[in-house]
Amino acid sequence: MKMMQWKVRPIPLMLLVPILMFTKVCYDWQSLIVPNVRINSTAPTKATRIQSLSNDLSVKANSSKIVKPFKWLSMFKYFAKGLIHKESPWKVPEEPNDRDLQPILAHPPKVWISLSVCFSGNTKYYKKENFPYLNATQMAVELWREVANLSTVVQVVYDKDGLNAPKLEEFNTYLRNHGSLVYPIVNNGGLDCSLKAQMQRIFVSHIPEIEDDDLVVTGDVDIFPMVPNILEELRRDYNIWLFQYALSETKHETFSMSFIAMTKALWKQLLPASTPEDTIQHFLPSILDKKMTWNYDQLIVSKVILQSGLCSLDPQNRLWKRLRLEPTDPQTSDVQTCYHGYRWWDCNKARTSTSSGCMMWHFHPDERVRDLTRKFKSILNSLEHS
Structure with a gap:
C-alpha cells in the first residue's frame, strides 16, 4: 500500500x-x-x-x-x-532659503534647561508606567552639563502620601551635586503627579536664581543631548525659539516641548496663571479634553505662543482650528521674533540616524536603566574622542 x-x-x-x-x-x-x-x-x-x-x-x-x-x-x-x-531614516524637511537668520548677539543671555519629574510615580499613558524616569533625570542633568555646558533646573514633584522622604532627599542631593538647581514641589492633590510634573517645567517665575532676562528652555528627562552645539541658535536675537517647528509646519502638530525657549519674563507674561492647576482650569472650557491629559502642556504652550503673534504658521495649518484660533495675517512675518527649527529631530532605537545627524536621543517607553546607561556612556565616550 x-x-x-x-x-x-x-x-x-x-x-x-x-x-x-x-x-x-x-x-x-x-x-x-x-x-x-x-x-x-x-x-x-x-x-x-x-x-x-x-x-x-x-x-x-x-x-x-x-x-x-x-x-x-x-x-x-x-x-x-x-x-x-518600523521606522525608516528620517528625512528632515529643508529649511526655507528665503528666511534670513537673526544676528548673533555679542553677549547672549544665560540659558537654563527646565526639567520636571514626578518622584511619586509614572504616568499610565502609552505604557510608560515602568520607564525609569528618575534614573533618566540623573543622567540627563549630567549630560546637559558635560555635553552642552548648560545649567539645568529640575522641579521634583512629589505626593505627600506614602512619601519616602530620605529617598527624595537622596535623589535631590544627587542632582545638586551634579550641578543642577533643584526645587521640590509638593503636589497638593489637585492634579495627577505626572501631569503636574509635565506642566511644572514651564513655570519658573518662583525661582529667584533665574533672572528675568535668562532664557528658559523646556526639555524632557527622557531626551539626552548628544552634541555640544545642540542649542547654538540661542545665541541669535529672537523672542521665541521653536526647535522642532518643522514638525508643526509639515504635520500640523502642536509645538514640541523639546525644545521651546524664551526668557523667564516672557514665559510669565504669556501664561494666564502662575500655577499648573489654575492654567489648566483656564483652558479646560476651550482646548483641553478631560479624558486625555497627556498633551495638556503642548496644547497650552502652542496656544499662548500663537496668540502672542511672536510666532506663526501658514493660515491653512490645521493647528489653528485645533486651538480655536484665527490665523494671523499672511502678510505678517515672524522672521525677526521666532526661530523656526528644522534640524532638531530625535534619534532613537528605531531611528538611529537622520539626514542632519543625531543631535538628541529620545528613549522608548519599553527601555530600561541598562539601555539608558549604555547610551549615556556612549555619548560621553563620543565626547571624549571628538
Whole structure:
C-alpha cells in the first residue's frame, strides 16, 4: 500500500504580509472587549507615533489582573509590530532659503534647561508606567552639563502620601551635586503627579536664581543631548525659539516641548496663571479634553505662543482650528521674533540616524536603566574622542 505524502507549500510573501497585518489589528482590538479598559477618545498624534513604537489606541486604567483573549496571537505581536511600525531614516524637511537668520548677539543671555519629574510615580499613558524616569533625570542633568555646558533646573514633584522622604532627599542631593538647581514641589492633590510634573517645567517665575532676562528652555528627562552645539541658535536675537517647528509646519502638530525657549519674563507674561492647576482650569472650557491629559502642556504652550503673534504658521495649518484660533495675517512675518527649527529631530532605537545627524536621543517607553546607561556612556565616550 502506497503511503500518502503530504507536501508543505511555503506561504507566499505577498500573502504573509496581510496575514501579519490582520494579526496585529486583531491583537490591538482585543483591548476593546477586555473589562476595565478605557478607550481613548482622542487618537495619539503622529508625533507620538514617531516618538514611540509602543503607543496604543487604548489607555489602560488601574485594575487588577486582566485576562486577554486571543492569547494565541501573542506570538506574532512583536513581529507584526516591527513589520508595520518600523521606522525608516528620517528625512528632515529643508529649511526655507528665503528666511534670513537673526544676528548673533555679542553677549547672549544665560540659558537654563527646565526639567520636571514626578518622584511619586509614572504616568499610565502609552505604557510608560515602568520607564525609569528618575534614573533618566540623573543622567540627563549630567549630560546637559558635560555635553552642552548648560545649567539645568529640575522641579521634583512629589505626593505627600506614602512619601519616602530620605529617598527624595537622596535623589535631590544627587542632582545638586551634579550641578543642577533643584526645587521640590509638593503636589497638593489637585492634579495627577505626572501631569503636574509635565506642566511644572514651564513655570519658573518662583525661582529667584533665574533672572528675568535668562532664557528658559523646556526639555524632557527622557531626551539626552548628544552634541555640544545642540542649542547654538540661542545665541541669535529672537523672542521665541521653536526647535522642532518643522514638525508643526509639515504635520500640523502642536509645538514640541523639546525644545521651546524664551526668557523667564516672557514665559510669565504669556501664561494666564502662575500655577499648573489654575492654567489648566483656564483652558479646560476651550482646548483641553478631560479624558486625555497627556498633551495638556503642548496644547497650552502652542496656544499662548500663537496668540502672542511672536510666532506663526501658514493660515491653512490645521493647528489653528485645533486651538480655536484665527490665523494671523499672511502678510505678517515672524522672521525677526521666532526661530523656526528644522534640524532638531530625535534619534532613537528605531531611528538611529537622520539626514542632519543625531543631535538628541529620545528613549522608548519599553527601555530600561541598562539601555539608558549604555547610551549615556556612549555619548560621553563620543565626547571624549571628538
